[in-house]
Amino acid sequence: MNDKETLRSRLLWAWEHPDAGGVYYSANGAETASERLNAMPCWDHTPYRSHYVDYPMSTAIFPWMFGCEKVTTSTGTPWLKPCLHTTRDFQALKPPRLDEGIPGELLEAMRRQAATLPEHELIRCMDVQSPLGILELMGGEAFYTMLIEAPEAIHAALRVITDFQCAFLSQMQRVLHGRYNPCGFPLVYQEGDGIMVADDTMSLVSPAMHREFSVTYLNQLAERVGPLYYHSCSWSEPYFENILAIRNVKGYNWNPGDSVDAAIITRAFAGKGILSLHLCAGMHRDKGALRWGRPFADEYDFFKYIVESAPPTATFYFWLSDICRRKEPLEKIYDFLHNA
Numbered sequence: 294m295n296d297k298e299t300l301r302s303r304l305l306w307a308w309e310h311p312d313a314g315g316v317y318y319s320a321n322g323a324e325t326a327s328e329r330l331n332a333m334p335c336w337d338h339t340p341y342r343s344h345y346v347d348y349p350m351s352t353a354i355f356p357w358m359f360g361c362e363k364v365t366t367s368t369g370t371p372w373l374k375p376c377l378h379t380t381r382d383f384q385a386l387k388p389p390r391l392d393e394g395i396p397g398e399l400l401e402a403m404r405r406q407a408a409t410l411p412e413h414e415l416i417r418c419m420d421v422q423s424p425l426g427i428l429e430l431m432g433g434e435a436f437y438t439m440l441i442e443a444p445e446a447i448h449a450a451l452r453v454i455t456d457f458q459c460a461f462l463s464q465m466q467r468v469l470h471g472r473y474n475p476c477g478f479p480l481v482y483q484e485g486d487g488i489m490v491a492d493d494t495m496s497l498v499s500p501a502m503h504r505e506f507s508v509t510y511l512n513q514l515a516e517r518v519g520p521l522y523y524h525s526c527s528w529s530e531p532y533f534e535n536i537l538a539i540r541n542v543k544g545y546n547w548n549p550g551d552s553v554d555a556a557i558i559t560r561a562f563a564g565k566g567i568l569s570l571h572l573c574a575g576m577h578r579d580k581g582a583l584r585w586g587r588p589f590a591d592e593y594d595f596f597k598y599i600v601e602s603a604p605p606t607a608t609f610y611f612w613l614s615d616i617c618r619r620k621e622p623l624e625k626i627y628d629f630l631h632n633a
Contacts (some may be wrong), residue, residue: 301340312564320479326620341413343474375433383446388457418477424510479571479612515541550579558603563607593625
């Protein structure tokens with residue numbers, strides 16, 4: 294077995310044993326600012342590269358599928374115009390066809406790309422927003438009014454969105470079978486079934502609303518197209534019980550620079566799934582991290598604290614992101630892990 298296959302087997306074992314402990318790290322095959330690391334045949338834990346589908350993508354991709362008009366922001370970002378405005382709009386929502394428009398084009402793009410990839414390389418799961426997150430985008434300001442005044446209309450729309458997502462994502466998994474990395478974010482290595490799902494509306498609603506309107510439908514995704522690789526940017530204790538109620542989760546991702554102290558999170562979630570954090574340049578100076586009350590000197594100091602404050606049952610798989618372009622903290626991270 295060659296080195297890449299040995300690494301691949303070790304990673305797949307770790308995903309199945311998230312309580313075994315350990316720290317893995319990925320650059321997804323990217324060039325770094327360190328000549329020393331670049332000279333190594335496989336300095337990071339990435340046996341084979343994964344790619345996103347070559348298709349115009351956005352967080353708004355599912356709202357576009359449902360017919361929301363595409364617009365362009367002042368910064369040139371493709372976005373959407375909300376298309377649900379009244380209770381009747383929410384109640385009358387219909388699913389798009391899988392074989393037409395954006396769904397059909399996207400599945401065909403995946404099929405073509407999978408057929409031309411180099412051997413062993415994979416296509417990542419697309420950006421899958423939670424059903425509630427999709428509805429929040431589609432409803433705009435009306436969404437928050439409906440949560441209070443017409444919750445049954447919200448549930449009616451969420452059922453339609455969830456059913457369509459399951460149908461589309463099941464088809465995506467069939468199209469990419471054998472060439473699929475279900476962890477769309479962060480950029481770490483995984484194989485098999487499942488989806489990445491972003492639950493970023495969590496911090497925009499109360500814990501009770503999140504449990505009713507998001508966890509309920511995330512569990513349907515988990516049952517029908519899971520396991521889940523769960524992301525939500527901002528984590529805090531009032532939502533821990535809800536996150537733990539989401540079933541069939543393989544990996545947990547959050548923004549440590551915009552969340553409660555990582556030591557609090559890792560104590561609650563160690564061993565439940567791989568803790569697959571992303572680390573970015575300057576994250577130790579973000580507002581959330583500053584509230585931890587610890588004067589981190591640099592990204593390495595931040596990383597070291599997260600690892601050392603975690604229980605022994607915590608298994609990490611970090612994506613080092615643009616830290617790979619910062620030679621000094623990157624090399625210190627590498628040396629810390631290999632000299633520990």
